[in-house]
Amino acid sequence: MVSRYRFTRSQRITRRAEYQSIYSKGKNVSTAFLRIYVVSNVSDSKPKLGVSISKKVGKANLRNRLKRTFREIFRLHQYDIKTGTQIVIVAKPGSVTLTYIELEQMVLSLLQKLRVVR
Numbered sequence: 302m303v304s305r306y307r308f309t310r311s312q313r314i315t316r317r318a319e320y321q322s323i324y325s326k327g328k329n330v331s332t333a334f335l336r337i338y339v340v341s342n343v344s345d346s347k348p349k350l351g352v353s354i355s356k357k358v359g360k361a362n363l364r365n366r367l368k369r370t371f372r373e374i375f376r377l378h379q380y381d382i383k384t385g386t387q388i389v390i391v392a393k394p395g396s397v398t399l400t401y402i403e404l405e406q407m408v409l410s411l412l413q414k415l416r417v418v419r
Contacts, residue, residue, distance in 0.1 A: 308376040314351030334396040351389040
């Protein structure tokens with residue numbers, strides 16, 4: 302049961318070309334703290350996640366904490382997301398002040414606006 306909720310390497314968006322493709326072709330929604338880009342129906346594979354956080358957000362420890370938080374949110378809700386979806390989360394300055402629960406609610410509500418969550 303525990304292995305079901307893994308975040309594997311194949312679920313990560315790692316290449317610059319993939320990010321550029323999602324930025325140019327994808328739909329996006331944003332709040333004061335986040336912007337989410339989504340491309341749907343890429344394939345019938347598992348959903349993929351990419352996280353982008355600039356140095357304007359804060360020092361390395363804060364940026365890493367945000368990345369871990371977004372990955373954890375994705376890991377726990379990956380089976381609610383439609384297959385073949387690629388998601389990029391871009392954190393804006395100020396997002397480091399939010400708690401895990403606030404970030405989770407914000408991410409899920411934005412994904413619902415994009416009609417990606419089942």
